[in-house]
Amino acid sequence: MDGSTRLIESGEDVLLYMNERKSWIVKVEPEKKFHSHKGIVDLGELVGKPYGYEVKTTLGATLKAMPADYLDHLERIARRTQVIYPKDMAYIALMGNVRSGSIVLECGTGSGALTSYLAGLVRPNGKVITYEIREEFQANARKNLERLGLMDSIEMKLKDITGGIDEKSLDAVVLDMATPWLVIGTVYDALRTGGRVVSFSPTINQIEKTVDEMQKTGFVSIKTVELIMRTYKVKVNETRPDMIMVGHTGYIVSARKC
Ligand SMILES: C[S@@+](CC[C@H](N)C(=O)[O-])C[C@H]1O[C@@H](n2cnc3c(N)ncnc32)[C@H](O)[C@@H]1O
Incomplete structure (x- = not known):
């Protein structure tokens, strides 16, 4: 039917x-x-x-x-933090090679927006382990993720990632946190050979420090991008870009453990 x-x-x-x-x-x-x-x-x-x-x-x-559907829920997710925009989510997942069966570590959980997208991709046999340092953000994200029925594919940990990563041989690590450069060495150790790290940061200063650490640590295929999306008003003989756009979200660095 x-x-x-x-x-x-x-x-x-x-x-x-x-x-x-x-x-x-x-x-x-x-x-x-x-x-x-x-x-x-x-x-x-x-x-x-x-x-x-x-x-x-x-x-x-x-x-x-x-x-x-998923997009209807994503648009209404209860936000206690900044969340990753859809245009960035899709690229982050692709550059992390996140697929059905992947075991992915994410930090931080924030409102759970990116967690929800990753969890939908890794199902049914993969898993997203997500670290969050603040209990109130984790509680809000848990409600969002329960509402989406995704908890079978998610493990939530109240944990500061700078204290270490419990998991080993991860397929991917996805970072959306203020100080990603502090954990690049730890992330390298937690990834399997060939595994990928993707980090999102709103400022270029954060990206410089993160890439510098990646280079020192031995990551390869280090790429930095910014995705700019323009929406359109479409009407016969009047089609043009919308007057107002989201001018900036952040930069995305991806790299691979060799
Ligand atoms: C911008 S939010 C993440 C938003 C999330 N990607 C989403 O789409 O909803 C960043 C989160 O990282 C958490 N965080 C920052 N440093 C952390 C750390 N060292 N360990 C764990 N979580 C951390 C913050 O508390 C915050 O909730």
Whole structure:
């Protein structure tokens, strides 16, 4: 059965879509009501209906029920820290050669945005071990990752990575932390030969120190990039780049243990 005919089951996360600016993820259950400024929806009405079903709120707004997917959840992740942008996530994962079955160490967990993307890639037999130094950030990230149903592929550790890495023979290490240069030697020891490290930093000063350490440690294939993404307004005879863009996120260094 395809997405347009699959029936909505009790307990599923459903996206109630009104327009590009307004949509909500709700867990559908009988007897449950969803309240918003657009009125109330009886969620029980959705159980057993096909995806694509249109439900009316008590104030007359029409909401279309779609299966909530990973991107819907990622956009709504509860942020207690800066999170990695989607454009950077995809490149970080590629340069870390993160694939199904990979064993990956990540530091820090932050809000768990990057953790969630990596966990989706390593499933079903791989694992993401993620270190975070601050308990309140870890607790928030845990809630985000539980909501996404990814905890089977994640091990969370409350741990300062500068105190050492417990794991050995890792396929990849991914760093998004303020002082990555302090752990490059430790990361080298924890990787398997041929394993990869990828580090994200918002400033070029951090990158200089990190690359310097990588060179001294013996990493090879050291590459630094910045990804700039421009979005477009597309309309016949009026297509042009959007006026406002995200000007800067950060730089990404990748390298390999030889
Ligand atoms: C920018 S956030 C990471 C955001 C994350 N990549 C995401 O997408 O949600 C950086 C995190 O690294 C953590 N951190 C910094 N230094 C650390 C260390 N030495 N050991 C473990 N975690 C550390 C911080 O507490 C913070 O939560």
